[in-house]
Amino acid sequence: MTLRYRLMPLAAAALLCFAAPAAFAAEEASHGPSEVVFLAQIIALLACGRLFGEVMQRLGQPAVMGQLLAGILLGPSVFGAIAPGLQQALFPSLPAQKAMIDAVAQLGILLLLLLTGMETDIALIRQTRGAAIKVSIAGISLPFLCGFALGEFLPASMLPHPDGRLITALFLGTALSISSVKVVSVAIRQMNFMRRTIGQVILAAAIIDDTIGWILLAVILGIASHGQIETLALTETVLGTAAFLILSLTLGRRLVFRLIRWANDSFVSEMPVITTILIVMGIMALITEAIGVHAILGAFVAGVIIGQSPILTRHIDEQLRGLIVALFMPVFFGLAGISANVAALGQPALLLLTLGLIVIASIGKFGGAFVGGAFAGFGIRESLALGCGMNARGSTEVIVASIGLSLGALNQDLFTAILAMTIATTMAMPPLLRWQLARLPPNPEEEARLEREAFEARGFVTNMERLLVAADDSPSGRFASRLVGLLAGMRHIPTTIVPIEAEAGRR
Numbered sequence: 160m161t162l163r164y165r166l167m168p169l170a171a172a173a174l175l176c177f178a179a180p181a182a183f184a185a186e187e188a189s190h191g192p193s194e195v196v197f198l199a200q201i202i203a204l205l206a207c208g209r210l211f212g213e214v215m216q217r218l219g220q221p222a223v224m225g226q227l228l229a230g231i232l233l234g235p236s237v238f239g240a241i242a243p244g245l246q247q248a249l250f251p252s253l254p255a256q257k258a259m260i261d262a263v264a265q266l267g268i269l270l271l272l273l274l275t276g277m278e279t280d281i282a283l284i285r286q287t288r289g290a291a292i293k294v295s296i297a298g299i300s301l302p303f304l305c306g307f308a309l310g311e312f313l314p315a316s317m318l319p320h321p322d323g324r325l326i327t328a329l330f331l332g333t334a335l336s337i338s339s340v341k342v343v344s345v346a347i348r349q350m351n352f353m354r355r356t357i358g359q360v361i362l363a364a365a366i367i368d369d370t371i372g373w374i375l376l377a378v379i380l381g382i383a384s385h386g387q388i389e390t391l392a393l394t395e396t397v398l399g400t401a402a403f404l405i406l407s408l409t410l411g412r413r414l415v416f417r418l419i420r421w422a423n424d425s426f427v428s429e430m431p432v433i434t435t436i437l438i439v440m441g442i443m444a445l446i447t448e449a450i451g452v453h454a455i456l457g458a459f460v461a462g463v464i465i466g467q468s469p470i471l472t473r474h475i476d477e478q479l480r481g482l483i484v485a486l487f488m489p490v491f492f493g494l495a496g497i498s499a500n501v502a503a504l505g506q507p508a509l510l511l512l513t514l515g516l517i518v519i520a521s522i523g524k525f526g527g528a529f530v531g532g533a534f535a536g537f538g539i540r541e542s543l544a545l546g547c548g549m550n551a552r553g554s555t556e557v558i559v560a561s562i563g564l565s566l567g568a569l570n571q572d573l574f575t576a577i578l579a580m581t582i583a584t585t586m587a588m589p590p591l592l593r594w595q596l597a598r599l600p601p602n603p604e605e606e607a608r609l610e611r612e613a614f615e616a617r618g619f620v621t622n623m624e625r626l627l628v629a630a631d632d633s634p635s636g637r638f639a640s641r642l643v644g645l646l647a648g649m650r651h652i653p654t655t656i657v658p659i660e661a662e663a664g665r666r
Contacts, residue, residue, distance in 0.1 A: 197259045199249060201490065207233060208489025220586055221342050223554045226489050227582065230496020240502070250497060264494045267487035268558055269458040273440045274483050275369060275555075276462020277476070278344075284363050287356075290535035291363035297531030298549045299336045299368055302523030306335035309519060317512065319570035327573070329379045330563040334556060334577055335520045337372035338365045342551040342585055347592075357541050357599060361548035364528070369555060370459075374400060376559060377447065377456035383566055399450035407443065407460050415439055415464050423470050432475050433482075436465055453562070469653040488554075495557045498564065499575045513576040517583050524550040524584075544595040551588035556581040626654040 207229035212222035232238060239246040251257075284291060310328025315321040343365040347358045381396035422435040440461040447457035465471060504510050525546035532542030560577040563569035569577070628643045630636035640656055 193256070196249070196251065196256055200260050201263070203233060203249060204230070204490045204493035205486070208493050212489070219589060221589075223342075223488065223492055223557075224582060224585055226492035227496045227557065227578070229489075230493035231499055231501055232496075233493065234497035234499065234501075236499070236501035260490070260494065263487070264491045264561075267483075267491035268561070269440060269444055269454060270483045270487050271491065271554065271558065272373070272455050272458035273436075273462040273465070274480060276459040276464075277466035277471075277479075279366050279370065279463050279466060280362070281463070281467060284366055287360045287363045290360045290532075290537070291367055293535040294360060294364040294528055294531035294545055294549070295367035295371065297534065298338070298364060298524060298528040298545075299371055301527030301530070302520060303332040303336040305519045305523040306332035309516070313512075317508070317570075317572060319567055319573070323568070326379070326383045326568045329382070330559070330568045331573075331577075333372060333376050333379060334552075334559050334563070335516075335523055336368070336375075337552065337555050337559060338368040338524070338549050339551050339555045339585065342554075342588060343548055347548070347596075355599075355601060357537075357544055357596070360535075360537075361545055364531075364545070364549060368549070370463075372555070372559075373456055373459045374404070376562070377452035380453040380562070380566070381451045383568055396451050400452055400456070403447060403450060403452075403456070404460065407464060411443075412464050412467070415461075416468050416470070419465070419468050420470050430475075430478060432470070433479055436461075436479060439465065455558075455562070491561075492554065492557060495561050495578065498561070498571075499578045500571055501575065501579075503572055503575055504579065509572050509576060512572075513579045516576050516580045520552075520580050520584055521550055521587075540595070540599055544592065544599060547588065547591040547595045550591075551585045552581045556585075627657070628654065629657045629659050631659050 208226035211225035211229040211232075213225065215225035215228070216222050233246075233250070235243075235246060238249075307328045310324065310331040313324075313327070315324075318324055318327055320327075344362055347362055378393075378396055378400060381400075382393060418439065419432055419435055422431045425431075440458050443457035443461040444454035445457070447460075448454050504513060528549040529542045529546040532545040537545065556577065560569060560574050560581070564571070564574045626643055626646070628640060630640045636659075643654060643656075
């Protein structure tokens with residue numbers, strides 16, 4: 160059966176996503192804020208996001224692009240043009256009604272940043288830190304300067320606030336410079352390059368990009384809250400951000416570890432660790448808001464710390480990931496798609512801006528990563544792979560653009576142009592990276608390392624999440640405890656040792 164016929168049932172089911180919830184919502188459209196309309200919105204976003212995400216994955220693209228396209232189809236650009244009455248009934252412009260679904264989306268942003276932080280592999284950054292840092296810095300600097308220059312030269316008619324040009328330029332620079340770890344990791348994993356040196360450098364550089372990008376965005380948001388750059392306010396924002404990061408990654412890290420362990424060992428009710436993680440995220444998000452930067456930084460740093468916790472088992476990680484991926488991701492990215500006015504791309508000026516944005520973003524990111532690869536000592540083919548791998552924005556870009564739109568740093572036209580650029584660069588990245596990686600055979604040293612890692616992966620220790628050891632105080636018991644400690648230390652596995660009394664004849 161061809162892919163076309165496999166996708167037909169999905170397309171038919173997607174059509175029902177538009178009509179069924181809208182029919183229920185139409186009955187309540189004239190009665191003010193309604194839980195029925197809110198539920199219909201959730202159903203439409205979840206169903207369409209899942210179906211279109213499935214279609215995109217079968218086409219070799221990330222599911223988040225399907226969720227974004229589902230929102231565009233549900234919005235005024237497509238569904239609104241075909242059935243404007245039903246589209247308005249399903250997504251009315253009543254502020255009180257919009258506030259209900261927007262609250263879910265705002266919580267979704269924090270949870271997505273929590274998940275992004277948990278996926279930040281600090282150990283991988285340490286392994287490839289020299290090359291990855293060079294690639295990341297060059298890959299951020301060049302597109303940031305390109306985006307900032309574009310913002311400075313945009314006509315005043317395209318700016319949301321002509322007197323706030325600097326904030327818009329900073330947002331454009333940030334939007335063009337960040338890469339998407341999720342898209343990069345999926346493409347590398349599908350190519351079986353996760354353990355290859357070039358694959359690790361690409362992924363580590365994308366992780367550093369994300370980390371620097373969120374810190375940079377938090378500082379820019381602190382500047383935006385004052386409306387302009389004030390030396391005192393900027394100094395307070397930078398120092399507050401630095402102090403938060405230092406305290407979080409030292410004392411806060413130990414406190415969070417102990418709190419998660421205490422919740423896991425003390426509570427008998429279901430999923431206490433998940434509740435603890437959400438509370439930690441919320442508290443750290445409030446702290447960053449209190450020091451004058453956006454809550455996203457607190458959520459991201461909370462995720463980085465929580466992701467390193469030895470008590471965070473695969474089962475707990477999958478529970479939390481399931482909640483975020485199944486509910487909050489389709490709602491957030493669907494609403495981002497609805498906010499984009501694709502019909503506006505018919506305007507020559509906006510279409511030209513969008514095409515220019517795609518070209519500038521691609522050349523800036525590709526060129527920066529290529530130069531960084533050259534400085535790191537990679538050859539032309541490896542540097543080309545680095546350039547291809549880093550030129551994907553994905554979910555990260557959508558979050559940045561959505562925050563910029565909500566704060567007034569971006570208007571509807573700029574938001575739509577950035578979303579179009581995100582879709583173009585993200586969908587182009589996987590096939591380009593696959594093509595380039597296929598031309599990079601491993602060298603003898605890399606082959607030997609991959610064979611050794613494959614042999615170790617077949618051992619039983621790799622499948623363990625926690626070690627439980629019963630040992631006495633005899634020489635054999637102490638030796639067993641030390642041996643288990645060595646294994647657990649290398650694999651970062653939590654260990655519980657149960658002391659027992661030694662038999663008299665074995666002391």
